[in-house]
Amino acid sequence: MIDTAQGTDLDLQVNRRGFLKGCTMVAAALGISEAMIPKLVEAATSAQRPPVIWLHFQECTGCTESLLRASHPDIGRLILEIISLDYHETVMAAAGHQAEKSLHDTMEKYAGKFLCVVEGAIPTKDKGIYCKIAGRTAVDILAEVAPKAAAIIAIGSCASYGGIQAAAPNPTDAKGVMDLVSGTPVINIPGCPPNPISLLGTILHYLTFNRLPITDNLGRPLFAYGRKIHDHCERRAHFDEGRFAEQFGDFGHRNGYCLYKVGCKGPGTFSNCPSARFNDVDVWPVSVGHGCVGCTEPNFWDTMTPFYERLPNVQFPGTAGITDVDSAGKKILSVAAAAIGIHAAIGIGKKLVKGCVCKDDKKGGTNS
Amino acid sequence: MIYEKHYVWSILLRLYHWSLVSSIVALAITGFYINSPWSQTTLEGTGLYPMLTMRNIHGLAGYLFTAAILTRLFLLLFGNRQERILDLLPVTSRNINNLSTTLCSYAYLHDCHDEERLGHNIVAGMIYVVTIIVALFQVASGFYLRLPESIFWQKWGVMLFGTQQHARFEHHLLMWYFIIFAFIHIYLVIWNDLKNPDGITSSIFTGNKFRPRSIK
Numbered sequence: 001m002i003d004t005a006q007g008t009d010l011d012l013q014v015n016r017r018g019f020l021k022g023c024t025m026v027a028a029a030l031g032i033s034e035a036m037i038p039k040l041v042e043a044a045t046s047a048q049r050p051p052v053i054w055l056h057f058q059e060c061t062g063c064t065e066s067l068l069r070a071s072h073p074d075i076g077r078l079i080l081e082i083i084s085l086d087y088h089e090t091v092m093a094a095a096g097h098q099a100e101k102s103l104h105d106t107m108e109k110y111a112g113k114f115l116c117v118v119e120g121a122i123p124t125k126d127k128g129i130y131c132k133i134a135g136r137t138a139v140d141i142l143a144e145v146a147p148k149a150a151a152i153i154a155i156g157s158c159a160s161y162g163g164i165q166a167a168a169p170n171p172t173d174a175k176g177v178m179d180l181v182s183g184t185p186v187i188n189i190p191g192c193p194p195n196p197i198s199l200l201g202t203i204l205h206y207l208t209f210n211r212l213p214i215t216d217n218l219g220r221p222l223f224a225y226g227r228k229i230h231d232h233c234e235r236r237a238h239f240d241e242g243r244f245a246e247q248f249g250d251f252g253h254r255n256g257y258c259l260y261k262v263g264c265k266g267p268g269t270f271s272n273c274p275s276a277r278f279n280d281v282d283v284w285p286v287s288v289g290h291g292c293v294g295c296t297e298p299n300f301w302d303t304m305t306p307f308y309e310r311l312p313n314v315q316f317p318g319t320a321g322i323t324d325v326d327s328a329g330k331k332i333l334s335v336a337a338a339a340i341g342i343h344a345a346i347g348i349g350k351k352l353v354k355g356c357v358c359k360d361d362k363k364g365g366t367n368s
Numbered sequence: 369m370i371y372e373k374h375y376v377w378s379i380l381l382r383l384y385h386w387s388l389v390s391s392i393v394a395l396a397i398t399g400f401y402i403n404s405p406w407s408q409t410t411l412e413g414t415g416l417y418p419m420l421t422m423r424n425i426h427g428l429a430g431y432l433f434t435a436a437i438l439t440r441l442f443l444l445l446f447g448n449r450q451e452r453i454l455d456l457l458p459v460t461s462r463n464i465n466n467l468s469t470t471l472c473s474y475a476y477l478h479d480c481h482d483e484e485r486l487g488h489n490i491v492a493g494m495i496y497v498v499t500i501i502v503a504l505f506q507v508a509s510g511f512y513l514r515l516p517e518s519i520f521w522q523k524w525g526v527m528l529f530g531t532q533q534h535a536r537f538e539h540h541l542l543m544w545y546f547i548i549f550a551f552i553h554i555y556l557v558i559w560n561d562l563k564n565p566d567g568i569t570s571s572i573f574t575g576n577k578f579r580p581r582s583i584k
């Protein structure tokens with residue numbers, strides 16, 4: 001097991017103690033009882049390793065990079081002992097026709113039994129020509145693999161919701177897996193990248209219970225995406241007590257105050273980042289002084305930007321100057337005030353010109 | 369001229385109105401604070417929780433606002449004649465007539481006043497119906513933001529608003545509707561009170577409006 005904190009070397013020969021520790025950590029992340037740990041261990045050591053096909057589409061391979069840094073268990077144990085990773089463009093030894101054969105064989109041999117992990121969005125515009133592997137479009141590959149898979153895990157925000165590729169104006173009409181696949185259960189592990197423990201937890205949950213974990217309405221497993229980052233944040237006390245960093249590098253920022261006013265999107269983002277943290281060194285963006293950018297939320301690139309402002313900008317048609325809600329509100333209020341002023345002035349002016357016509361009118365009207 | 373008193377607004381409607389007023393004031397002030405906290409401190413361990421306090425007041429006022437809106441919905445269906453929805457919208461010939469009278473009057477085209485009418489004029493009535501619909505969206509987005517772990521609110525919130533960030537943005541945007549509404553509302557009440565001797569301002573305190581005895 002990689003032990004970065006103690007500076008020991010990469011060691012793929014994990015001892016049993018380390019392995020059990022890893023399983024226990026996953027059990028804790030999943031929020032299941034310790035009584036279930038033996039079952040988890042059994043499932044993880046079972047000789048029947050589920051074959052996994054890992055498809056890469058429109059992506060940056062960051063999710064795989066993140067997985068390579070996983071340690072509970074590490075990537076070696078994951079590939080060689082827990083699952084049978086039959087097709088993964090980044091880490092597989094095979095290439096070219098051999099690789100395609102491996103994909104084809106796994107699909108035929110384990111139809112309805114293998115797990116499909118999708119990384120990256122799927123471009124659908126112009127018949128999907130913007131992403132091709134071995135001469136076939138991503139849409140075609142997914143359409144062929146998806147119906148034969150037992151379940152699909154969409155890893156990363158791109159595979160889940162389209163991610164950055166789907167950001168406005170979405171030139172390739174990129175979509176997430178759940179928008180294109182029906183009939184096969186799909187679970188989303190969004191994040192840019194997601195914490196590998198969320199993926200491993202989902203896989204181990206599937207191996208142990210033979211079904212995918214419970215999800216929220218956006219298809220994310222509740223064990224990892226059930227709570228807001230803000231509600232588990234170590235800086236939360238500073239938020240409640242009104243201590244904020246006003247800008248990066250100021251007194252508040254140097255003292256670890258809340259990053260709310262420099263645009264932290266923790267209050268709008270569901271993820272286990274504050275509790276699971278990353279890479280065995282117990283860090284995550286907010287702990288090192290950068291606000292959350294909300295990467296686990298759908299369309300985060302459109303709704304969470306600007307990353308250093310509280311609310312998204314809004315471009316009102318025909319008004320290049322108005323970009324935020326409050327300045328728009330104040331301008332509309334000023335227009336309303338001006339309109340009221342003019343309305344009142346006309347009333348007063350009319351009265352001055354006509355004298356007390358209105359009162360006389362009323363008397364005349366009511367007497368009749 | 370002899371005026372006689374007419375009981376127009378029930379106690380429930382007046383309670384609704386003042387609950388709405390006080391909750392909107394509290395919600396807007398605390399809402400501005402929550403969006404962009406202006407009070408800054410470097411003190412620790414003082415036991416002062418400005419953000420927590422503001423959020424608690426916001427939540428409390430939010431429940432008052434919700435109760436007020438639910439009360440108004442009840443009165444729209446089961447209130448007295450002036451309070452019911454049929455008296456607020458241009459759906460009867462009497463109301464359509466009032467709509468044109470009111471618009472002419474607001475445009476200073478003539479000074480005609482619908483003396484027969486006790487309740488809201490139709491311009492006000494339509495705006496109030498719109499306001500209640502906007503308020504319902506405000507309540508829904510508020511609960512969605514307040515109860516992020518509730519699967520029920522998440523389902524509706526995602527359907528109506530999108531992500532939490534969407535909802536926060538729309539919640540903030542709709543707040544401006546209420547500020548601008550309140551501004552125009554107060555102006556038009558004063559304007560009407562200056563124009564017509566039916567005691568529109570005091571009616572929301574006492575429930576009574578006045579009109580000349582000759583018209584029955």
